[in-house]
Amino acid sequence: IAEEGSNSPADVFFAQDPGSLGAVDPQLEELPEDILERVDERYRDAESRWVGTSGRTRVLVYSTEAVDESALPDSVLDLTRPEWADRVGIAPTNASFQAFVTGMRLELGDDETRAWLEGLKKNGAKTYEKNTPIVEAVAAGEIDVGLVNHYYLALVKKEQPDAPIANHLFAAGDVGNLVSVAGAGLLSSTDQLSDAEAFVEFLLSDVGQRFYVDEAEEAEYPLVAAVASPQGLVPLDEIEGPDVELTSFGAELEATVELLRETGWLS
Known part of the structure; x- marks a missing residue:
């Protein structure tokens, strides 16, 4: 979409993370207030x-076989300690991990984030292409812990109900408790603005939001307050993460990728 610019045939950009949305925000139309107000301001563009x-x-x-719950770290920063050497899995090429690193940079600064990334490298953290293989590796005993999005546990549990894993x-x-979002925006170049608005409005309708509770394999959190979180998940309003603006993620993505290169996690 960024390459296509005003020639894009798309009407709506529906993306998995705020970094991707922010990368094309100059091409996005301002959304109507009645759509925006269905979602808490923390989870929409400023x-x-x-x-x-x-x-x-x-x-x-x-x-749950290799790690006692009482031994789990209080902070994601603790994963660079000697006791976690060769036991941690991450997915540095994955957008969700990159968004997490962006959140860390915004919350703690580049120097502390760099030190953490270098500490993980020195501690022998193992790399995977994406989240699911990390969870599968934990289930198989290949590693003891991994940094992922919450819903990958349910995806693996569906295939391996007895897998000894937990979140x-x-x-x-x-900073390890970052709450991020998938989201949508209207392209300024659309010639079907009313239909595009109707699509985004449906995504945020009670019916559209209940999809994440009743049907979606991923069991993500609905963002409309009237729709409760999927059963078994900590309610979204009880999760206390870093105080960062998701709006900033798009502009910071390039710097995050460069930091991952400099610390040896990307080539």
């Missing part, structure tokens, strides 16, 4: 160009 449609929190998936949230306020 300039009204996109709105979150579902939420996900970062978690530490862990092996762990870090202590309240920890």
Whole structure:
């Protein structure tokens, strides 16, 4: 869409993370207030160009056989300690991990984020292409813990009901508890603006939001207050993560990727 610019045939950009939405926000039309107001301001663009449609929190998936719950870290920063050497899995090429690193940069600064990334490297953290293989590796005993989005546990449990795995949230306020969103925006180049608005409006309708509770395999969080979280999940309003603006993620993505290169996680 960025390459197509004003020639894009698309009407709506529906993306998995705020970094992707922010990368094309100059091409997005301002959304109507009646659409925006269905979602808490934390989960929409500060300039009204996109709105979150579902939420996900970062978690530490862990092996219930290899790790006692009492030994789990209070902070994601603790994963660089010696006791976690060769036991951690991450997916540095994945957009969700990159969004998490962006959140860390915004909350803690580049120097502390760089030190953490270098510490993970020194501690022998293992890399995977994406989230599902991390959870599967934990289930198989290949690693003991991994940084993923919360819903991948349910996806793996569906295929392996007896897998000895569970999710762990870090202590309240920890940068490891980032809550991010998938979201949608209207392209300024659309010639079907009313239909495009109707599509985004449906995504945020009670019916559209209940999809994440009743049908979606991923069990993401609905963002409309009238629709309760999927059963078994910590309610979204009880998760205390970093105080960062998701609006900033698009502009920061390039710097995050560069930092991952400099610390040896990307080539």
